[in-house]
Amino acid sequence: MIVISADQLSKKFTVIRREKGLKGALSSLIHPEKITVNAVDNVSFKIEKGEIVGFIGPNGAGKSTTVKMMTGILHPTSGSVEINGLSPFKDRKKVVRELGVVFGQRTQLYWDLRLGESFELLKRIYQISDSMYKANMKQMDEVLGINEFIHIPVRQLSLGQRMRGELAAAMLHSPPVLFLDEPTIGLDVEGKHSIRKFIREINQRYGTTVILTTHDLDDVEQLCSRLIVINHGRIVEDGPLQDIAERMAPYRFLVLEIASPGIGIRHSLADTVRQNGNQVWLRFRKSEISASRLISDLCYSYPVLDLKIKEPDIEDMIRELYKLNDKTGSGVCN
Amino acid sequence: MGAYLYLAKMKLMAFLTYRFEVITSLGTNLIILMASVFLWKTAYSGTDAISGVTESQMLTYTIISVLLSSFFSSNIEHSLQERIAQGNIALDFLKPINLIFAYLSEDIGISMSSVVSKLIPVLIISALFVQVPLPGSWLSFLVFLISSMLSYLILWLINALIAVLCFWTVQLGELKTVKDGIILLISGKIIPIWMFPKWMQKVLSFMPFQYVYQTPLSIYINRITRQEIAFSLFIQAIWVLFLSLALIMLWNKARKHVFIQGG
Numbered sequence: 001m002i003v004i005s006a007d008q009l010s011k012k013f014t015v016i017r018r019e020k021g022l023k024g025a026l027s028s029l030i031h032p033e034k035i036t037v038n039a040v041d042n043v044s045f046k047i048e049k050g051e052i053v054g055f056i057g058p059n060g061a062g063k064s065t066t067v068k069m070m071t072g073i074l075h076p077t078s079g080s081v082e083i084n085g086l087s088p089f090k091d092r093k094k095v096v097r098e099l100g101v102v103f104g105q106r107t108q109l110y111w112d113l114r115l116g117e118s119f120e121l122l123k124r125i126y127q128i129s130d131s132m133y134k135a136n137m138k139q140m141d142e143v144l145g146i147n148e149f150i151h152i153p154v155r156q157l158s159l160g161q162r163m164r165g166e167l168a169a170a171m172l173h174s175p176p177v178l179f180l181d182e183p184t185i186g187l188d189v190e191g192k193h194s195i196r197k198f199i200r201e202i203n204q205r206y207g208t209t210v211i212l213t214t215h216d217l218d219d220v221e222q223l224c225s226r227l228i229v230i231n232h233g234r235i236v237e238d239g240p241l242q243d244i245a246e247r248m249a250p251y252r253f254l255v256l257e258i259a260s261p262g263i264g265i266r267h268s269l270a271d272t273v274r275q276n277g278n279q280v281w282l283r284f285r286k287s288e289i290s291a292s293r294l295i296s297d298l299c300y301s302y303p304v305l306d307l308k309i310k311e312p313d314i315e316d317m318i319r320e321l322y323k324l325n326d327k328t329g330s331g332v333c334n
Numbered sequence: 335m336g337a338y339l340y341l342a343k344m345k346l347m348a349f350l351t352y353r354f355e356v357i358t359s360l361g362t363n364l365i366i367l368m369a370s371v372f373l374w375k376t377a378y379s380g381t382d383a384i385s386g387v388t389e390s391q392m393l394t395y396t397i398i399s400v401l402l403s404s405f406f407s408s409n410i411e412h413s414l415q416e417r418i419a420q421g422n423i424a425l426d427f428l429k430p431i432n433l434i435f436a437y438l439s440e441d442i443g444i445s446m447s448s449v450v451s452k453l454i455p456v457l458i459i460s461a462l463f464v465q466v467p468l469p470g471s472w473l474s475f476l477v478f479l480i481s482s483m484l485s486y487l488i489l490w491l492i493n494a495l496i497a498v499l500c501f502w503t504v505q506l507g508e509l510k511t512v513k514d515g516i517i518l519l520i521s522g523k524i525i526p527i528w529m530f531p532k533w534m535q536k537v538l539s540f541m542p543f544q545y546v547y548q549t550p551l552s553i554y555i556n557r558i559t560r561q562e563i564a565f566s567l568f569i570q571a572i573w574v575l576f577l578s579l580a581l582i583m584l585w586n587k588a589r590k591h592v593f594i595q596g597g
């Protein structure tokens with residue numbers, strides 16, 4: 001079942017370029033120089049129920065803008081979004097009931113209230129029944145440990161505590177769709193771990209569809225069944241991480257330690273890319289030969305003492321992806 | 335409905351804990367009260383009545399005005415400005431509630447806290463210096479309360495209309511000061527409009543400001559007849575309606591602005 005569908009979604013922002021100094025300020029007052037920023041450019045995708053989709057891309061790529069349009073708080077310049085077949089603009093109140101949203105850089109909790117009071121307020125806003133509220137609060141405590149700091153005013157919470165509070169607040173009314181814009185930003189190892197655990201758990205237990213943006217590739221590796229890479233407002237890759245890796249970096253490396261340095265190592269389906277002293281690096285394609293086959297071939301012919309397989313580095317791959325697109329077109333035009 | 339009540343209750347609780355504000359506002363209110371009492375005592379020395387209003391009526395008017403103004407506080411300009419400046423305003427639209435009602439509920443909560451923290455202390459302390467006059471009858475007090483509620487709404491709507499301009503200007507600055515000045519001068523808060531020249535009275539009767547202070551206060555001191563009371567309440571209700579419509583229209587424009595500009 002398709003939960004979210006974006007069809008040729010675009011967002012252009014008009015910004016006035018301000019010149020330096022008084023003269024510049026005056027001239028931009030009289031005839032302002034307007035620049036159009038193509039924040040999101042013709043983006044289409046469909047998201048199925050129960051998917052965890054990660055949006056990644058460099059700063060300013062258009063991730064947050066895309067999330068804002070999906071949640072209905074930003075009008076697209078052209079194209080359309082549907083959530084469960086409804087437009088988030090025309091049916092705002094109906095659609096937002098079905099959504100949980102966290103913007104990691106902002107807070108939706110009441111700054112001067114204690115955390116628990118924000119929850120009480122949300123209970124009334126979403127008209128959550130007492131029994132449901134109790135059950136959900138209990139679960140939030142089990143996974144996120146919120147009872148520890150539920151009596152502290154929000155402004156006094158640590159970032160990690162606040163983020164756990166934000167997640168609990170977003171999920172209190174058990175929405176079937178959850179949007180998370182950088183939910184792990186600025187958190188320590190433990191904080192990230194508990195948030196990932198929470199996301200996995202609600203996804204498995206309730207089949208919640210999760211859309212998240214992040215700069216942390218561990219989030220992607222540990223959570224996302226699907227990755228959408230966006231750069232300069234365009235989708236450059238869309239698919240499971242493994243598939244993208246396969247396409248982008250199809251090679252793996254076998255690193256051997258051999259008995260004596262002088263031996264030249266050869267194999268018809270692998271390239272010897274480096275050999276220094278006792279260490280030999282061989283590059284091979286998964287599609288051409290399996291690791292076990294290669295290892296057994298080599299062990300048969302050469303005195304191999306030790307070996308390890310190196311997977312392609314995801315981070316390198318992503319960096320390549322970001323760079324690749326810098327050469328084609330830029331997001332700003334006049 | 336529960337959500338709006340809870341919002342009001344939360345603000346009420348939150349503001350009751352601001353002790354310092356209680357003390358400072360008590361001080362200012364008492365000073366204003368004393369100053370106006372002496373002003374009117376001086377103005378009335380040698381005359382029995384000005385524009386048909388006796389000295390004791392005028393003192394009542396002044397005292398009740400100070401009490402009303404301690405209740406007529408609204409926070410919408412501040413809170414909206416902050417939400418817009420920090421870019422959080424767009425997120426408010428993610429909640430399935432009516433935001434205008436939510437903001438109004440919060441301000442009602444704050445005003446309720448003012449009853450406890452400002453109105454009652456001012457009432458008690460001023461009772462030590464001057465005799466606080468009671469209303470003529472329960473019925474007239476009830477009518478006064480109704481009129482005051484309409485006044486509250488008129489004032490809140492004016493503030494909200496100004497606050498919504500933040501969506502375009504970000505900073506309100508001078509505009510708020512000008513508005514506060516206007517309210518001080520031509521709402522009857524300090525000087526009743528009936529003491530102004532006739533032509534000014536005429537002009538001001540077409541503006542909402544005098545219906546904020548002068549109308550309920552005139553009812554309290556029994557200056558106007560029953561017929562005039564009914565007519566004043568009617569005009570107050572018209573203003574509430576008109577300003578509400580204006581606010582809704584401006585609010586929808588502001589929403590569109592946020593949804594296109596990204597908050």
Ligand SMILES: Nc1ncnc2c1ncn2[C@@H]1O[C@H](COP(=O)(O)OP(=O)(O)OP(=O)(O)O)[C@@H](O)[C@H]1O
Binds near residue numbers: 060061
């Ligand atoms: N309200 C706005 N007005 C003008 N330009 C905007 C606005 N919001 C975003 N932009 C521009 O749109 C582009 C995309 O921004 P967006 O916030 O979507 O990026 P992002 O992928 O979320 O980046 P980051 O990883 O830094 O959060 C940027 O060039 C940004 O400057």
Ligand SMILES: [Mg+2]
Binds near residue numbers: 063064065181
């Ligand atoms: Mg972002």
